[in-house]
Amino acid sequence: MAINLWSLAWIWLALQHTPSAAAGGRREQTWPVPYRRFDHRPKPDPFCQPMYPFCPTGSPDGEIPQMKDQDIIEVYRLQTPVWEFKYGDLLGHFHIMHDAIGFRNMLTGKNYTMEWYELFQLGNCTFPHLRPGIEAPFWCNQGAACFYDGIDDLHWKENGSLVKVSEITGDIFNKLAQWVKEDNRTGIYYETWTVQTDPSPNATVWFKSYDCSAFVLRTYQTLFELGAVFKSPIQTNYTRIFLYSGEPTYLGNDTTIFGLQCNKTLGKEITSFYFPFRPPQSVKELILSLLEIVNKVVLEKTFYLYFNFEYWYLPIKKPYVKITYEEIPLPSKSTGA
Ligand SMILES: *[C@@H]1O[C@H](CO)[C@@H](O)[C@H](O)[C@H]1NC(C)=O
Ligand SMILES: *[C@@H]1O[C@H](CO)[C@@H](O)[C@H](O)[C@H]1NC(C)=O
Ligand SMILES: *[C@@H]1O[C@H](CO)[C@@H](O)[C@H](O)[C@H]1NC(C)=O
Ligand SMILES: *[C@@H]1O[C@H](CO)[C@@H](O)[C@H](O)[C@H]1NC(C)=O
Ligand SMILES: *[C@@H]1O[C@H](CO)[C@@H](O)[C@H](O)[C@H]1NC(C)=O
Ligand SMILES: *[C@@H]1O[C@H](CO)[C@@H](O)[C@H](O)[C@H]1NC(C)=O
Ligand SMILES: *[C@@H]1O[C@H](CO)[C@@H](O)[C@H](O)[C@H]1NC(C)=O
Ligand SMILES: *[C@@H]1O[C@H](CO)[C@@H](O)[C@H](O)[C@H]1NC(C)=O
Numbered sequence: 001m002a003i004n005l006w007s008l009a010w011i012w013l014a015l016q017h018t019p020s021a022a023a024g025g026r027r028e029q030t031w032p033v034p035y036r037r038f039d040h041r042p043k044p045d046p047f048c049q050p051m052y053p054f055c056p057t058g059s060p061d062g063e064i065p066q067m068k069d070q071d072i073i074e075v076y077r078l079q080t081p082v083w084e085f086k087y088g089d090l091l092g093h094f095h096i097m098h099d100a101i102g103f104r105n106m107l108t109g110k111n112y113t114m115e116w117y118e119l120f121q122l123g124n125c126t127f128p129h130l131r132p133g134i135e136a137p138f139w140c141n142q143g144a145a146c147f148y149d150g151i152d153d154l155h156w157k158e159n160g161s162l163v164k165v166s167e168i169t170g171d172i173f174n175k176l177a178q179w180v181k182e183d184n185r186t187g188i189y190y191e192t193w194t195v196q197t198d199p200s201p202n203a204t205v206w207f208k209s210y211d212c213s214a215f216v217l218r219t220y221q222t223l224f225e226l227g228a229v230f231k232s233p234i235q236t237n238y239t240r241i242f243l244y245s246g247e248p249t250y251l252g253n254d255t256t257i258f259g260l261q262c263n264k265t266l267g268k269e270i271t272s273f274y275f276p277f278r279p280p281q282s283v284k285e286l287i288l289s290l291l292e293i294v295n296k297v298v299l300e301k302t303f304y305l306y307f308n309f310e311y312w313y314l315p316i317k318k319p320y321v322k323i324t325y326e327e328i329p330l331p332s333k334s335t336g337a
Contacts, residue, residue, distance in 0.1 A: 029250075032205040036308040037186040041144070044119060047131075048140030054119045055146035062184065064147050064177040065112075067105060067170030074167055075223065076102030076151065077216075077236060078113065080160035082122075095325035097160065097239045099216040102151045103173065111151045114180070116215030118143050118190050123286045125190035127277040128306070135267060136258035137274050139306065143190030145180055145215065165220075165230050165330060172226045179222050183215075191307060195243045195314060199322060206248050206314075207307050213238040217328060224331035235327055242322045243303060245314040253310045270304045270311060294321045 055062075067073060078100040100115035118125045120140040128137030156162040168176075191210040196203040208214065217238070224230065251257060251266060258267045276296070277289050297303055298321075303314040 032208050033307060033312075035187065035191070035208065035210050038188050039186070041142070041185055041188045044140065044142055045138075047129075047138065048120050048124070048142075050120050052121070054117075054144065055148065057150075058146045058148040062145065062147060062181070064180065066177075067173045068107075069169065069171040069174070071108070071170030071173070072106045072167055073170060073173045074102075074104040074106060075165050075228070076104070077161060077163045077165045077234070078102050078115075078151070078156045080156050095237075095239055096323065097213075097237075097325070099213045099238060100156075101216055101219055102156075102162065104151070105170075106167075110149070112147060112149055113151050114145065114147045114219070116143060116145045116184075116212050122190075122192070123289070126192045126286075127289060128274055129278060130271060130275060135271075136254040137271060137306075139189075139309075141189045141306075143210070144188070145184040147180070163234060165234055165236075166223065166228050168223060168226075168228045172223065172228060175226050176219070176223060180219070183218065189309070192241055193243050193305065194240050195245050195248070195305065197246070198244055198317075199242070199319065199324075206245060207305065207312075209240060213240070221331055230330040230332060232330065232332060234330060236330055237325050237327050240324050240326070242324065243297070243305075243314060243316060244319060244321075245303065245316050247315075248305070249313040251304070251311040251313055257311060273302070273304045297321060 079097050082096045082098050098115070098117070100113055102111060102113055104111040119142040124140040125143065128139045131138050151162070153162060187210065189210070191207070193207065194205070194209045195207040196205045220230070251270075256262065257270065273296075277293055297316050301316045303316050305312045305314055
């Protein structure tokens with residue numbers, strides 16, 4: 001009896017504090033929408049075939065060598081223009097940069113590179129395949145961490161940067177390695193776009209990108225929480241690709257939009273939105289597709305975003321799309337990070 005009264009009191013209290021839920025109102029949405037974590041990484045569909053193999057020089061199971069607790073490890077910020085190996089620093093001029101982290105064990109002299117990138121290249125993470133006989137757009141959008149021996153100094157330094165940002169102990173490095181494993185197991189897909197209301201610093205952010213630079217920023221933050229001290233001042237700028245939009249509307253997933261029982265209208269709108277943008281096979285095609293999508297977005301003020309394997313409608317507004325290369329400082333006590 002007493003227990004029942006208590007339960008009723010708790011329910012009553014709970015209702016007082018969630019008036020919208022009590023009134024049957026719409027579920028309160030958290031912004032930015034949290035990136036979904038999975039309990040394991042599924043094997044990619046055999047349809048998805050990389051043009052370049054993922055992580056060719058890493059160990060197959062992503063093994064990261066154990067350091068001795070007292071070892072001193074230097075940490076490097078690495079950055080280079082995207083596709084530099086084929087196009088020189090052309091994309092460097094647009095500041096479309098790829099980020100990574102380097103480590104050097106000062107006692108053994110051995111060094112290592114760690115980066116996070118697309119399994120099937122950027123075009124496949126930005127645009128889906130429309131496959132005959134399959135109604136829902138098909139995405140090859142996995143991304144993952146790659147750890148391998150060596151730092152190719154020239155590759156990073158010549159048109160990008162290779163700068164020492166910290167020194168950590170082997171103990172911190174080993175803990176970081178544990179974190180990377182877990183992050184890599186649970187964070188499985190790449191997201192190109194950052195979506196927010198406008199370009200101002202106080203804009204409401206609807207969705208955050210999940211790409212190479214987001215990985216580097218998470219890694220720095222984890223190192224900081226493990227006790228690493230970052231050198232300052234070092235200016236650290238990152239590339240982000242923005243869409244500007246009013247409040248997004250949740251649409252559903254493959255089952256609820258493209259399933260047998262569904263009203264096909266919405267599904268058709270989504271596939272026709274993506275129709276002109278099948279995953280590009282070359283960098284030139286990718287740039288053309290990006291320019292095309294910008295045109296379409298400006299004209300129709302509509303974007304169907306795929307995030308957490310679900311679709312959202314974005315009412316796009318000025319200035320529509322932007323690629324920025326802005327500073328996000330290294331974590332420090334004063335930033336309260
Ligand atoms: C994108 O995926 C398709 C299908 O798996 C593949 O043929 C193509 O090589 C990928 N694109 C790139 C640029 O790797
Ligand atoms: C991350 O996952 C990918 C895909 O399964 C794997 O190839 C890679 O070795 C893993 N990386 C690390 C550092 O565990
Ligand atoms: C840096 O850019 C120059 C000029 O575009 C290019 O010739 C050179 O190959 C690039 N360096 C590297 C390491 O790719
Ligand atoms: C990493 O090791 C290679 C091979 O020993 C060396 O050429 C390179 O300069 C090293 N780079 C850094 C940043 O330690
Ligand atoms: C940011 O927010 C502050 C306080 O809410 C406001 O005074 C300021 O005008 C805003 N700045 C921009 C660029 O919107
Ligand atoms: C799609 O959403 C429905 C309703 O929220 C859910 O029951 C279903 O499991 C989801 N399907 C997939 C493939 O995630
Ligand atoms: C399907 O949905 C559209 C818009 O969401 C609506 O206009 C249309 O009436 C619906 N059709 C059916 C058969 O329910
Ligand atoms: C780096 O970011 C800062 C602040 O966001 C900006 O003022 C600066 O121009 C950027 N540097 C480059 C090379 O774009």
